[in-house]
Amino acid sequence: MKKIMILSGAGLSAESGISTFRDSNGLWENHDVMKVCSTKGWIEDHKAVTKFYNERRHELEFKKPNNAHKVLAQLEKDYRGRIIHLTQNIDDLMEKAGAKEVIHLHGTLTDLRCEACTKIYSIGYRAQGESEKCPNCGNNRVRHNVVMFGEHAPNYSYLSQAIKECSLFIAIGTSGAVIDIVPIAKEFKNSIIIDPKRQSTRSMYDPKPHIDEYFEYFIQKKAGESMDEMLSIVDEYMKSSSKYKHK
Ligand SMILES: [Zn+2]
Numbered sequence: 001m002k003k004i005m006i007l008s009g010a011g012l013s014a015e016s017g018i019s020t021f022r023d024s025n026g027l028w029e030n031h032d033v034m035k036v037c038s039t040k041g042w043i044e045d046h047k048a049v050t051k052f053y054n055e056r057r058h059e060l061e062f063k064k065p066n067n068a069h070k071v072l073a074q075l076e077k078d079y080r081g082r083i084i085h086l087t088q089n090i091d092d093l094m095e096k097a098g099a100k101e102v103i104h105l106h107g108t109l110t111d112l113r114c115e116a117c118t119k120i121y122s123i124g125y126r127a128q129g130e131s132e133k134c135p136n137c138g139n140n141r142v143r144h145n146v147v148m149f150g151e152h153a154p155n156y157s158y159l160s161q162a163i164k165e166c167s168l169f170i171a172i173g174t175s176g177a178v179i180d181i182v183p184i185a186k187e188f189k190n191s192i193i194i195d196p197k198r199q200s201t202r203s204m205y206d207p208k209p210h211i212d213e214y215f216e217y218f219i220q221k222k223a224g225e226s227m228d229e230m231l232s233i234v235d236e237y238m239k240s241s242s243k244y245k246h247k
Helices: 010-016 039-044 045-061 065-080 154-165 182-186 228-237
Strands: 004-008 085-086 107-114 120-122 141-145 168-172 190-192 218-219
Touching: 004 065, 004 154, 010 065, 039 085, 039 218, 045 107, 045 141, 065 085, 065 228, 085 154, 085 182, 168 182, 168 228
Parallel strands: 004 085, 004 168, 168 190, 190 218
Antiparallel strands: 107 120, 107 141
16 A cells, blocks of 8 residues: 655644744744753743743744645645655644644644653643642643653654654654654655755755755745645555555
């Protein structure tokens, strides 16, 4: 059975008005990224970090999924069990669009996590209280459920699993700055990259200068504007009876 691996990043949510630190010179909504997104910053001033994520969560309540989120959510329904969608985004716009099976590699803004028992629970868009305790184990401090610099990202194990199981790879709105997509693309004969900009590869060991050169198809458009083209490739691929293989 043919399966599709989707890896999405900030470019998927950009058209919904979600900004990220990567396109703002190390400042995320006027905050120093290393203070609000690192374990060091968390240890030094957890109240400031909590406030930062409370604000992001509050903003998220009013953000709406764009065309790309909706098409990808529909794709999940149309090919139930055959899509592995891994996102680097911490927003819930895929879920707002109706998706049920998205794997958030860097965590989720609408959840909190206990520092002691690691239980994750939803808080929706409300602010985390100053003395909020874990509802599971009762008396321990909770924190945002977003992976910080300097921390292990447990869901990364799904990446290698998806590479093994899938035969079509689609990268949407990710420049490869956090997760290098060139080695992933090299594993696939069939692949699509969607990005409005041509991105250079980052490793000196890559002989091709642009990331898109490692992909079968390059759709040089914003995520929301690329979906018709992507769908026609996906539909053709899923219908074709030809044998498919990894490279
Ligand atoms: Zn707990």
